[in-house]
């Protein structure tokens with residue numbers, strides 16, 4: 001599991017550790033990790049040119065000490081001091097001692113144009129809001145320089161706790177972060193500013209419950225359902241799919257295509273697109289009567305391409321089994337009915353649907369995903385999977401939020417959300433909790449999207465067909 005903690009928690013852990021260590025020891029650990037990452041990027045340190053962008057806090061201190069280590073190994077190091085009077089004194093002394101040079105911001109351009117690596121030590125976890133006007137032009141010059149940009153702890157200007165970007169921010173190729181990931185390094189839009197992320201262990205002891213966590217292969221492998229010797233199709237779970245319409249029969253086919261690959265023993269389809277479903281997937285149990293008359297299921301998926309009929313949604317919400325609400329199902333579900341349920345509910349909106357439910361704009365949701373997913377989960381007392389460039393899954397209490405690490409923009413293709421809803425519903429029927437079903441489905445779906453696309457456009461049906469390969473790789 002990859003975990004991320006908010007600034008307040010990091011500060012507490014740092015204080016506890018610092019009290020037990022000689023002064024400055026933590027910063028030296030951070031600087032050593034940072035210098036090693038820069039050296040890896042440079043390949044050859046001797047003769048290279050490194051520019052440090054230095055703000056007035058400890059983030060600048062890390063950068064200065066790392067710069068001193070690189071200068072000792074023969075790099076030409078220039079520090080651009082945004083605020084010379086408040087620069088970390090020890091770091092500056094260390095750099096000067098080994099021959100590093102110092103320039104004011106208005107003379108940064110020349111050094112930046114010749115740099116191989118630019119180290120962003122403007123601001124770290126002490127930052128608030130976008131870069132200030134004196135710092136913003138340096139971020140632009142760094143981006144234009146063609147040098148590799150290495151962010152110290154996090155790209156200056158992003159919100160560490162939420163992943164929001166509220167103004168100018170540094171765009172890094174690599175972020176070297178200390179002690180733990182911060183939520184903003186895993187969640188768009190900030191994640192995109194971080195480039196690849198390297199974690200340097202500085203010995204922090206962190207609490208058991210992170211703010212954000214990302215499943216890894218081993219975590220998902222442990223959660224995937226696996227038939228036992230005594231399994232039969234009913235014991236493996238039956239998933240009911242109430243989706244599609246005469247106008248959108250394809251949504252039903254795609255939801256079923258995902259459900260068939262999600263571990264349930266049988267897929268029951270209810271709705272007007274039965275012929276299309278059977279033509280493609282003859283193994284589906286089809287009925288054109290409402291969910292109430294469809295026979296037993298262990299979980300329902302309702303909504304993809306379903307149109308305006310609220311009746312199936314209400315029927316499904318009244319059933320005492322886990323329910324997944326997607327697309328039209330989200331719009332048609334009565335909030336009080338969802339809140340009153342005792343069995344789990346999993347809602348899977350994209351940003352536009354989440355915005356409609358929250359009474360805000362799509363841009364607002366996309367800019368503050370973590371807040372949006374938590375607000376929606378609390379408001380419906382349900383588990384919410386917010387789709388998009390970073391897929392997040394929050395339980396009803398809005399506690400630890402799961403972030404999916406496997407997504408790919410190739411998934412932004414019509415119908416791929418329908419595949420995800422079927423897949424998630426199938427995992428629910430197989431017995432996973434709503435949080436696990438949503439996050440495991442997103443993980444498989446993201447991997448399947450990568451395999452299906454493999455660098456070229458793929459359709460939603462290709463994504464569904466690639467799910468078994470993703471599953472096998474995870475279990476391997």
Ligand SMILES: NC(=O)C1=CN([C@@H]2O[C@H](COP(=O)(O)OP(=O)(O)OC[C@H]3O[C@@H](n4cnc5c(N)ncnc54)[C@H](OP(=O)(O)O)[C@@H]3O)[C@@H](O)[C@H]2O)[C@@H](O)CC1
Pocket residue numbers: 014015018026027028030055056057058059060062122123124125126127128129130131132135152153154157178202
């Ligand atoms: N604690 C530890 O044990 C360890 C900490 N470590 C390191 O320390 C970092 C935290 O250091 P920190 O607390 O000194 O804060 P930091 O991020 O440098 O920023 C404060 C400065 O930024 C300024 N500023 C604020 N917002 C701004 C903006 N939008 N745009 C521009 N400037 C802005 C603000 O200005 P002020 O408001 O004071 O005028 C203040 O001067 C942490 O990220 C990690 O790198 C590691 O060494 C490991 C051990």
Ligand SMILES: Nc1ncnc2c1ncn2[C@@H]1O[C@H](COP(=O)(O)OP(=O)(O)O)[C@@H](O)[C@H]1O
Pocket residue numbers: 350386387388389390391407408409410411412413414415416417418419420445
């Ligand atoms: N930029 C992106 N990066 C990664 N995944 C994305 C991106 N855009 C969309 N997706 C994924 O693609 C799927 C699209 O689902 P959805 O918006 O419901 O589309 P549809 O309704 O056409 O099926 C979701 O799984 C979503 O997370």
Ligand SMILES: [K+]
Pocket residue numbers: 059120121122123124151152153154155156
């Ligand atoms: K930084």
